Amino acid sequence: MNIEEDTQNQQVTAVISHYIRPGCQSGYEQWLQGISQVARKFEGHNGVTILRPQPGLRTEYVIILHFDKYRNLCRWMRSSERKEWIERAKPLTEKPENVQFITGLEALVSLPNTISTPPKYKTAFVTWIGVFVCVSTLGYFLAPYLSGLPYLMRQAIMAGLVVILLAYV
Structure with missing residues (x-):
């Protein structure tokens, strides 16, 4: 000491x-x-x-x-x-x-031995990839089932599913 x-x-x-x-x-x-x-x-x-x-x-x-x-x-x-x-x-x-x-x-x-967060551009890029993959995949598979719904309803369902996938998967 x-x-x-x-x-x-x-x-x-x-x-x-x-x-x-x-x-x-x-x-x-x-x-x-x-x-x-x-x-x-x-x-x-x-x-x-x-x-x-x-x-x-x-x-x-x-x-x-x-x-x-x-x-x-x-x-x-x-x-x-x-x-x-x-x-x-x-x-x-x-x-x-x-x-x-x-x-x-x-x-x-400063605290010793703390882990710094990544730069914002890296976080934004990784988030964009995750959103893109989720939206593309969900859109492809769910389009036949959601096509009869109003536009805003389809968007709300897609947004909710993307958030759930990104938060819990």
């Missing part, structure tokens, strides 16, 4: 990530409540933000821990209380925690 000397009196943030074992999420949530209560009692604690995993996509919890000074964060990180709670988490996690430190304004604009 080394931070430049000139930033040691600035607010410091610890970004901690844990990968949770399957079936252990409930136990981990209880663990989070317990360790958060203990951390709040430490001098300089300025709050905690918890980013929970997206169901079915990731098992990573990200804990963003704020302290007023590096020295106070170090006291918490090296405390026997924290070490005891980390031992309790070991059966719930897949691998050891990853801890990174951020100081000052850097904490407002």
Whole structure:
């Protein structure tokens, strides 16, 4: 835990990530409540933000821990209380925690190890391909069944089916 000397009196943030074992999420949530209560009692604690995993996509919890000074964060990180709670988490996690430190304004604009979103033109192009394939395929197969309906009704049915296909398939 080394931070430049000139930033040691600035607010410091610890970004901690844990990968949770399957079936252990409930136990981990209880663990989070317990360790958060203990951390709040430490001098300089300025709050905690918890980013929970997206169901079915990731098992990573990200804990963003704020302290007023590096020295106070170090006291918490090296405390026997924290070490005891980390031992309790070991059966719930897949691998050891990853801890990174951020100081000052850097904490407002970046989180380490985050995945950036693709450029908008790529998203637009992929969306266009999906819509084109859905509209073309549905139009080809459903035209005989929808031909007797009014134009707006046909368009509403096609639009609804395209949205359902893009959202759920």
